[in-house]
Amino acid sequence: MKNQETDELGKVLKRWEPDIVIPKGFNHSVWQRIETSGSQKQTRILLWLTDLIEDLSFKPAFAAIACSLAILLGILTGLAQAQNLDQAAKSNYQQMVDPYSRIGQSKS
Amino acid sequence: MKHTGKILLIALALCATTAALVIFYKTRSLSAGDELSWLNKHFQIRQEDQETVRELHRVFSKECQQMCAKIEASNKHLDELILKNKEVTPEIVTAVNECSKIQSECHLSMLKHFYAVSSHMPPEDGHRYLTEMKGCIIDPPAKSPSH
Numbered sequence: 001m002k003n004q005e006t007d008e009l010g011k012v013l014k015r016w017e018p019d020i021v022i023p024k025g026f027n028h029s030v031w032q033r034i035e036t037s038g039s040q041k042q043t044r045i046l047l048w049l050t051d052l053i054e055d056l057s058f059k060p061a062f063a064a065i066a067c068s069l070a071i072l073l074g075i076l077t078g079l080a081q082a083q084n085l086d087q088a089a090k091s092n093y094q095q096m097v098d099p100y101s102r103i104g105q106s107k108s
Numbered sequence: 109m110k111h112t113g114k115i116l117l118i119a120l121a122l123c124a125t126t127a128a129l130v131i132f133y134k135t136r137s138l139s140a141g142d143e144l145s146w147l148n149k150h151f152q153i154r155q156e157d158q159e160t161v162r163e164l165h166r167v168f169s170k171e172c173q174q175m176c177a178k179i180e181a182s183n184k185h186l187d188e189l190i191l192k193n194k195e196v197t198p199e200i201v202t203a204v205n206e207c208s209k210i211q212s213e214c215h216l217s218m219l220k221h222f223y224a225v226s227s228h229m230p231p232e233d234g235h236r237y238l239t240e241m242k243g244c245i246i247d248p249p250a251k252s253p254s255h
Contacts, residue, residue, distance in 0.1 A: 052118070058111040063118075070119035071126050078130025085135045089146035090240075096143045097168060097221060098244040099175040099214055 143169075147225075151237050157228035168221045175214045182207045215245045 056063040095102045139145040144165055147153070153161050186203040193200060222241045226234035 052114075055111050055114040056118070059115065062112070063115045066115050066119040067122055070123035074123040074126025075130055077123070078127035079134070081127065082131050082134035085131070085138060086146070086149075089138045089149075093143050093146045094241075094244060096165065097172060097241075098218060099172050099179055101244065102172065102176050103179060 147237075150240075151229050151233040153228055154230075161225055161228050164221065164224055168217075171217060175210075175217065178210050179207075179214065182210050218245055 091101075137145060137149045144162060147161070147165075148158075182203070186200070186207055189197075189200050189203050218241075222238055226237045229237060
């Protein structure tokens with residue numbers, strides 16, 4: 001039943017001729033829009049960067065202090081985290097060569 | 109207010125990026141699956157000795173596993189004896205001595221391994237390695253005479 005309906009719909013669609021007048025240079029304009037979409041992305045990035053600089057220059061002293069503190073905090077956090085990872089790697093090695101450390105680890 | 113918020117957001121992004129870069133830079137030579145990555149990061153092992161050290165580690169890891177089993181068995185036996193008795197019996201004395209004997213054996217095996225590994229490093233690194241690892245044998249680590 002459904003197949004029959006689909007066949008009929010297909011036939012109707014094949015016969016249907018839309019009365020739309022395709023403007024002159026339609027294909028050309030479509031291609032042009034595809035080409036310019038790339039440069040639009042670049043423009044958006046530029047706009048974002050300009051906006052960013054504007055934000056930073058609005059309160060330059062505050063921005064400088066905030067960024068410096070953020071970098072300092074980032075370095076300290078990174079160093080602390082790296083030290084933790086290094087300590088974990090050391091424990092991992094010690095566990096492989098120290099049976100008492102291995103037993104302690106399996107108990108905890 | 110809008111600008112302040114944006115500046116703080118930028119600062120937050122900067123903080124996270126810096127932290128990630130520092131972590132990456134400081135731990136780039138560490139690998140989660142490789143127990144020797146810590147050793148290779150902190151101590152110079154001669155290129156030609158890398159494979160020998162890896163083999164030493166592989167063999168000793170197996171030995172260590174066997175020692176673990178011995179320690180656990182002797183500890184369990186002593187544990188049972190302690191709870192079973194009300195005073196120190198000859199059996200407990202034997203069990204305590206057995207635990208101490210196993211501990212000495214383990215410490216000596218570990219020390220032999222540490223010496224073997226350190227012999228594949230430049231003298232300074234070898235000394236540093238022994239300083240780090242002696243903590244596994246002496247608990248708490250003894251202070252060096254220079255201190």
